[in-house]
Amino acid sequence: xKKWTISxxxxxxxxxxxxxxxSQASESEPTSFLPMExxxxxxxxxxxxxxxxxxxxxxxxxxxxxxxxxLSRLMDGLPEIxxxxxxxxxxxxxxxxxxxxxxxxxxxxxxxxxxxxINIPDSNFDNYSDLLPEDLxxxxxxxxxxxxxxxxxxxxxxxxxxxxxxxxxxxxGTPFWKEEGNYFTVTPEYVEEQILESNVVRDDTExxxxxxxxxxxxxxxxxxxxxxxxxxxxxxSKYQGFAPANKDAEIIIYxxxxxxxxSPQLANELLADGYTNxxxxxxxxxxxxxxxxxxxxxxxxxxxxxxxxxxxxRSVSADEFDEFVDSGATIxxxxxxxxxxxxxxxxxxxxxxxDIHANDPSVEEKLPDDLSxxxxxxxxxGARAAGVVENIADFGYExxxxxxxxISISEDGSYTLD
Numbered sequence: 001x002k003k004w005t006i007s008x009x010x011x012x013x014x015x016x017x018x019x020x021x022x023s024q025a026s027e028s029e030p031t032s033f034l035p036m037e038x039x040x041x042x043x044x045x046x047x048x049x050x051x052x053x054x055x056x057x058x059x060x061x062x063x064x065x066x067x068x069x070x071l072s073r074l075m076d077g078l079p080e081i082x083x084x085x086x087x088x089x090x091x092x093x094x095x096x097x098x099x100x101x102x103x104x105x106x107x108x109x110x111x112x113x114x115x116x117x118i119n120i121p122d123s124n125f126d127n128y129s130d131l132l133p134e135d136l137x138x139x140x141x142x143x144x145x146x147x148x149x150x151x152x153x154x155x156x157x158x159x160x161x162x163x164x165x166x167x168x169x170x171x172x173g174t175p176f177w178k179e180e181g182n183y184f185t186v187t188p189e190y191v192e193e194q195i196l197e198s199n200v201v202r203d204d205t206e207x208x209x210x211x212x213x214x215x216x217x218x219x220x221x222x223x224x225x226x227x228x229x230x231x232x233x234x235x236x237s238k239y240q241g242f243a244p245a246n247k248d249a250e251i252i253i254y255x256x257x258x259x260x261x262x263s264p265q266l267a268n269e270l271l272a273d274g275y276t277n278x279x280x281x282x283x284x285x286x287x288x289x290x291x292x293x294x295x296x297x298x299x300x301x302x303x304x305x306x307x308x309x310x311x312x313x314r315s316v317s318a319d320e321f322d323e324f325v326d327s328g329a330t331i332x333x334x335x336x337x338x339x340x341x342x343x344x345x346x347x348x349x350x351x352x353x354x355d356i357h358a359n360d361p362s363v364e365e366k367l368p369d370d371l372s373x374x375x376x377x378x379x380x381x382g383a384r385a386a387g388v389v390e391n392i393a394d395f396g397y398e399x400x401x402x403x404x405x406x407i408s409i410s411e412d413g414s415y416t417l418d
Contacts, residue, residue, distance in 0.1 A: 112184035254281035
């Protein structure tokens with residue numbers, strides 16, 4: 001039979017993103033997009049398609065569409081991690097007036113969804129619609145399983161009936177997003193299924209590799225069963241040879257929670273290395289434990305073993321960190337460029353942890369000349385700070401410490417410790 005296939009035009013409103021900011025846009029200022037009202041008629045192509053496959057959803061002139069290139073540019077201007085998100089049901093608060101909604105069933109969402117998306121199944125839309133932002137001007141982007149999937153368009157119409165004025169349909173959906181070279185995020189419930197004996201011992205299932213990118217001490221204390229430890233900053237130099245030979249193998253990565261950049265960073269490195277089935281447990285260890293799932297490690301063992309024996313404990317408590325800040329100690333912020341764009345502690349030095357691991361000569365140049373200076377290092381969760389504290393101490397500084405916890409910093413330099 002003959003069908004109409006739509007090749008979506010690059011919408012002028014979304015393309016304006018490249019003029020407003022590149023893929024390195026500040027995470028503190030999500031890129032906005034203009035109304036999308038393209039003339040798609042020149043892009044309707046009549047093609048012959050086989051009858052045995054699912055039919056593509058017909059073009060609907062009442063819907064506003066967004067394609068993969070446009071969604072990619074939009075996502076480049078939004079934070080990949082979230083300091084304030086606490087559950088999968090919550091739109092990242094940093095995504096100002098933008099929400100991404102997965103219209104597929106919960107179990108499909110759990111197995112792999114676009115980073116930052118919430119799940120409102122179209123079949124149960126009314127019972128989940130309270131997850132939508134209260135602001136009716138929020139730009140809602142609905143997606144599902146591809147050109148043949150009608151769920152996203154249906155959900156978009158339901159949202160319009162509720163009064164939302166800016167709804168968009170990402171009809172290309174998850175197949176195109178994966179083909180573009182992106183990872184998916186998963187929930188603890190999905191990871192649980194992968195480690196159950198009922199799945200592991202089956203002849204028709206492939207092994208799944210689970211990687212913990214937190215600090216080694218944190219991993220040693222407790223980790224998800226079957227997980228291995230990798231330092232995300234040492235993939236190319238240390239762990240690359242231990243990655244699966246099968247580039248299509250499923251790899252699940254996690255770290256300290258929605259605010260932790262270590263698992264997305266490793267995921268992107270694996271994708272760049274040719275791996276095609278990379279997933280991130282974005283809620284990390286906090287979400288795993290909140291779901292009441294078991295952990296392995298010394299924290300749950302009856303015996304005692306000090307994995308840090310012989311190593312100087314350079315971590316500080318919250319009160320000690322505050323005292324160091326108040327007393328004028330030199331604070332070293334090792335977060336990424338996009339993270340510090342949202343704010344830094346007054347007077348802090350910015351030295352990304354990647355530069356430290358790469359032995360960049362500029363690192364020593366940025367540090368104080370006086371080796372008796374007290375240095376206190378922090379990142380967003382404590383993991384990156386712990387990973388570089390000894391590198392900094394090796395320069396000869398006598399007093400080097402780090403905050404082994406989360407921190408949120410406002411534009412005015414004020415901060416709160418988590």
